[in-house]
Amino acid sequence: MIDTPTTLNMLDVLRKIVQEVSTARDLHTALSIVVRRVRKAMNTDVCSVYLMDSRQERYVLMNTLGLNAAAVGVASLAPSEGLVGYVGQREEPINLDDAPLHPRFRYLPETGEERYHSFLGVPIIHQRRAMGVLVVQQIERRKFDEGEEAFLVTIAAQLAAVLAHAQLIGSLKITPGQHQEMLRFEGLPASPGAAIGKARVIMPPADLDSVPDRECEDIDEEKVIFLAALKAVRDDIRAVGLKLANRVSAQEQALFDAYIQMLDEDSLGAEVLKHIEEGQWAQGALAFVVKRHVKYLEKVEDSYLRERAADIRDLGRRVLSYLQAGGEAPREYEDNTLLVGEELSPALLGEVPKEKLAGLITVKGSSNSHLAILARAMGIPVVMGLTDLPFAQLEGQLLVLDGYRGQVITHPDELLRRQYEEFIEEDRALSEALEAEAGLPCITRDGHRVPLLLNTGLAADHARALAYGAEGVGLYRTEVQFMMADRFPSELEQVNLYRQQLSAFAPREVIMRTLDIGGDKPLPYFPIEEDNPCLGWRGIRFTLDHPEIFLTQVRAMLRASEGLDNLRILLPMISSVREVEEARALIRRAWVELRQNEGLRIAKPLVGAMIEVPAAIFQIRALSERVDYLSVGSNDLTQYMLAVDRDNPRVARLYSGYHPSVLQVLAKIAADSHAARLPVSICGELAGDPAGAVLLLGMGYQNLSMNLASLPRVKAAIRRVTISQARELLARVLKCASTDQVVGHLSVFMGELGLGWLSGPKS
Structure with a gap:
């Protein structure tokens, strides 16, 4: 009986191999460990590793135990050649009892493999890319059993991570003298812009x-x-x-x-x-x-x-x-410095001279960090959440930072550098041009006025927003004050904060969202633990269960609006009409009590519902009888529609407001709202993207709400199109079957109208 990992302790063998490989001093040692340990564990005659040489586009034999050692680094196969190429092409295991009889078999005389009949090859895949093939062979004619195949697949998955790391740090050079390969690392776009510069790695000051x-x-x-x-x-x-x-x-x-x-x-x-x-x-x-x-x-x-x-x-x-x-020694910085670190401190922004800092790159973090908030305010491009980035090895390397796509590119070739240099220059010229027309009205070429509103919370800049032509606040996130405090803010504290916001924009409307915490936003002083927080006790569900908190906040909003009358109240995460009815009853109660008991002369505010839960999409007619307006929260709606956590770097690439299903739903919401004669606006990343704004214009959204930095670009796009052009574009896009097709249509449209310069880099 052949001893295999199904009769041995498979998990124990795997654990030992993984431990040895992860502590290997270099890639050659790691591959040697794999072929030696796998051959012994599976009791086979041969174990070999073939790796893809991207320069030659061939699988090269990199290590073997059982074939001729002289063939290492010499024997190679194109993806269209041999069983190794076949495994790489199919990206799945190939298990044969007599390999020479297979039509894709190709004999390599230098390997001495003519004696071997059984063949099991599994692809080594990292992030959807075949990096190589792991092979075991045996003289005896037999098919490897399911346990053996599963074992080899597991080893290949572990080896993929080792190879990926070796590639990242530059030690994966299959051909002698091979130049370092240009690599793209996917992260999260935290602040828009692009930059080319030398990496300055910042390590923690103390451990x-x-x-x-x-x-x-x-x-x-x-x-x-x-x-x-x-x-x-x-x-x-x-x-x-x-x-x-x-x-x-x-x-x-x-x-x-x-x-x-x-x-x-x-x-x-x-x-x-x-x-x-x-x-x-x-x-x-x-x-x-x-x-x-x-x-x-x-x-x-x-x-x-x-x-x-x-x-x-x-x-x-x-x-x-x-x-x-006694503190750190002062650092010196050269021109076009890209600060790189596992985590970076906001204080670094003040330590680096403005004219020398080109961008920021961090392994951890998201667009909610204080560093990202400050960088956006200062116009510094940032990419965060680069979980695979070998940041400690990047000191002094030339990097490309793309804050639009959330990418960092190492070892960029000459063509890519030139493309980004041209884009950075265009982007600089664009910013100057947009500043010049910032005060102009947001009107389409055929005279249709489109109010642009501001999303704000912690970092509002009233003066700049008004200078850019913001016609009010489309989303004021009240929860930020609650998160910064060490207790629930008092009614008076809330009144003072809300009054500042309402006064700054009066007589323009300010839409204040009621407290949107709970579930995935627990407060430090009110912790909530749930197995699935995004689908849990949050938003309107939390505040209706705590009417004392809801009423205090609503009273504060109403008090703050006295004499201004520009308050609009927005209810988050609505999934049923009952939630709206209960919330409106509480709002009315607070309004009546303030007028009757305290004699305040307060206008009754308009109350709206957020459409961010899929269930609400199909209740618009019923909602129209209970609210004064709707506001689509496109970020959360997209996240729920696609079941993608956009702050998770591993799946963030799947998150897109341009997914055909998302666009179909947004078009339906607009159409149903118009049919019910209910005003509808939208806030989120899609509204702040020039091409996305044109699509939303074609759908019929009356107001677009966005972050401050997006206002000038969206206005420039809308001022250069007509309603009929936007509707024609929408009609074409709604027929698309994939996100890539949608993006292709948008790129062509923006380019034909001379608006390509409003999009991100084209490389």
Whole structure:
């Protein structure tokens, strides 16, 4: 009986092989381990690894145990040749009991494989690309059983990750002297723009995990040392904030005030001092407190709150750096610097001279991070969430950063560099041209007016929004204030904040969304744990279950609107008419009580429902009898329609507002709303994309709401088209069967109208 992994402990064998391969000193050693251990585990005569040489477009024999060793690096097959090429072409295992009889068999005399009949080959695939083929062969004529095939498939999947890493760090050179291959890394676009520059890798200033536990000898001295380090970091942060004072708005600069408050002796500092008083030395007390806060925040599902963990970790590292060595030495930066790191601190934006910083690249993070918020305000392109990026090996390398697509390209060839250089120059000229027409009205060429509204929350810049022609606020995210606080904000605190927003845009309308937390947005002081938070207790579901919170917020909105009368209330995550009826009853109750009991003269606000849950799509007629307007939340609706978490780098590429199903649904919502005589607007990334805005115009959306940076580009696109052109484009696009076809139609359309310069790079 042949000993195979089905009779041996397959998992144990796999574990040992994976462990050995992952600790191998180089790729050659890793391949040797694989062929040796697999041949022994499967008790076969031959085990070989063939890798794809992208320059030659051939599978090259890279390691073997059983074939002639002299054939390594010499024997090769094109994808159309032999059984190895056949496995790579089909991207599935090929299992034969007599390989020479197969029509695709090709004999390579240098390998000495004429004796072997049984053949099992499995592809080595990483991110849909065949990187090679793993083969076992045997003299005996037999088919390998299902257990053996499954074992080899599993080994190939593990080997794919090793090969991918080797390729990333430049050690996968199949042909001697082979140039490093140009590689694209997919991440998340956090701030638009493109840049070419040299990587400057930023490592953490100090390691909180390496601080040992130690009792202190003098508690008072440790407290003095800690308070001095705390003050030094506060001074550093304050200096950075002052440097950025002329480059960001007051709201964005307030982020640095928040950091200083975190470092206050009565906040994070107080907790550390408490542990010092209990006998811990300053470094150990700091590490304990910071890691405890980070551990809690990293468990939170909501991406915004998770990003706060990075802020606290960075502040802790900075304080630890002062405790260990008196702070970091000043860094020097060259022109067109691309800062690269696992996590980057917002404070770095003030440390690098404006004229030298070209862009930011991080392994972790998302568009909700404070770093991304500040970078967008400053016009710095950013890509985040590059989970596969070997950032530590990139120091000094020339990189291309594409903040439109969320890509980073290493070792760009001359053609690609020229394309991006041309685009960056066009983008700069475009920004200047758009600034010149920012104050012009948003009217199509045939005289149709399209109001553009602002999406805002933490980082609103009222002056710039009004200068760009924003005609109000289409989405004000009230939950941001709740997330930043350490308790539920009082009614008066909410009144003051809402009054600022309403006053800044009066008499233009401001649509305030009621509290959209719960599920994937739990508050630090009101944690919610669920197995599937995105489908859980969130939005209107949470606030209806807590009418005391809902009524307090609604009263604050109504009080803030007195004398202004530009408030509109929006209900999030509506999935049934009953939710609307209950919410409207509470809103009416608050309005009546304020008028009758307190004598406030407040206009009754319009109330709308967000269409972001698929169930609401089919209830528009019923909703029209209960709300005054609809607002489509295209980001969440797309996410729910496609079952894609857009903040997950592994599947983010599947998220697209241009998916045919998404466009069909958006067109249906607009048509059904018009049939019910119900005003309908849309907010989200699609509305902020020039081509997407043209499609939405063709669908009949009356208002488009977007982030501040998108306003000038969308306005430029709308001012250059007619309604009939937008409708004709929509008709063509709605016939498409794939996202690629939709994007192709849009590219042609934008180019024919001379609007191609409003899209991202064409490479």
